[in-house]
Amino acid sequence: MNHMPLYWQFVKIKLKAMADYRSSFLIITFSKTLMWAVEVFVLWILIDRFKTIAGWSSYEVLLLFGLNLSSYALAGFFFYHPFVYLPRRIQSGEFDEMLTKPMNPFLYLLSREFSTGYFSNLGVAVIVMGLAFAKLDLGLDWIDLLFLIAVILGGAMIQAAAFVFAAVPAFWITQSSSLSRLMWDFKGFIRYPLSAYNSFIQVLLTLILPFAFINFYPAQYFLGKDDFLLFHPSFQYAAPLVGLLLFLLAYRFWRFGLKHYRSTGS
Template identity: 30%
Template structure:
């Protein structure tokens, strides 16, 4: 209950701050929408030259992309830790965090929260509805529940990987970061893994499991029975990777000796 109360207090303060600058909020949402539109245009351009890509139709890949946007929006809203190294390690703000009687990762996540990113989920669902209607997909009573579970699992996969990357800063506090490179790699999860070679497919499934954010869970709703067991592994993979990230974080915190050392 203590952590739940703190969560809503952070949310309340965040909402007050963001609503003071409504124009900035609108511009940020518009820029995100344009970025998503560019990625969608790229898919349309590719299918302007071919009807199938690795056995997947244009509308199926658009559906996968729409699904991907939903867990990615949840991740972007609650795991906005791109500048962890620069802000908390190099500038020493982690010292302030550690003086409070609450888990350090929980504080940092809430300090960096960006709830407006959740609007990307609306875009993703809209894209899914559009592609699903063209594909003639039928919705059963349990699909919304599985959708919610798959989305949370995908967001935890993303969160776990990027928290692990943030943990590197406890041992190497250089200003440079591999997060931008990892962000580019994560984009491969937007597309079917069978269009890549076996090595990349293995990496995207078991090493950096970004495929569990997009193609694997989306394949369930597309009726791709050969991918079903991967789809149902999504929440398990998410819990495993996020749990590992917390263990690594707790170990890294013990190695931290302050900004001046």
């Protein structure tokens, strides 16, 4: 906690650089916004073609998309660059230099690599969620709004933990990108309702790789659905707790990996 003021100074530097090169930032933001808009359009066309997916309407599936993308954006700001590129830094020896700093390596890595490239993701997610709530006529009182914020933060911690879990094996397996791709391939399943899949996928995405807590189970609360499949209805409230526990577990995994790290000697 003593280093948090320093961390925010690093973030301010990144934001200042964004302001200094605003033309580049605006072009990148526009292109990414267009990319996500196209993805939303393709998803809409797919659902409209089949009318419903496992009993979920178009706007209900868009709510799943918005919850997923908003939490991914929050995690991406802080965790994408530090951990997606960690194997490359280990191979080059750059990570060894980070270990010489008088600061927690985890926090130092996050400080150096804050990304400003996720404002487009967050903007599209907010628009999609707002559209879904409006079209489904889902009024939010202040308790619902607080729970929505908690759900998004919980989902962000789940996604951040996934970044960490996917990167840490690089401490032992220099080429660990295949493990990372496999994890994120499974995350692609949550674009659609979990009820569209068989029991194996439902258990996998709930208990092994708990990505379903990012959007599927919380959506039950807002939509008033009773679509809990193999699991208890209380799971609709569990996203913040699952996110916190998973993030703490990911950090312990990081500490374990760091303790047993051996430099590549590059």
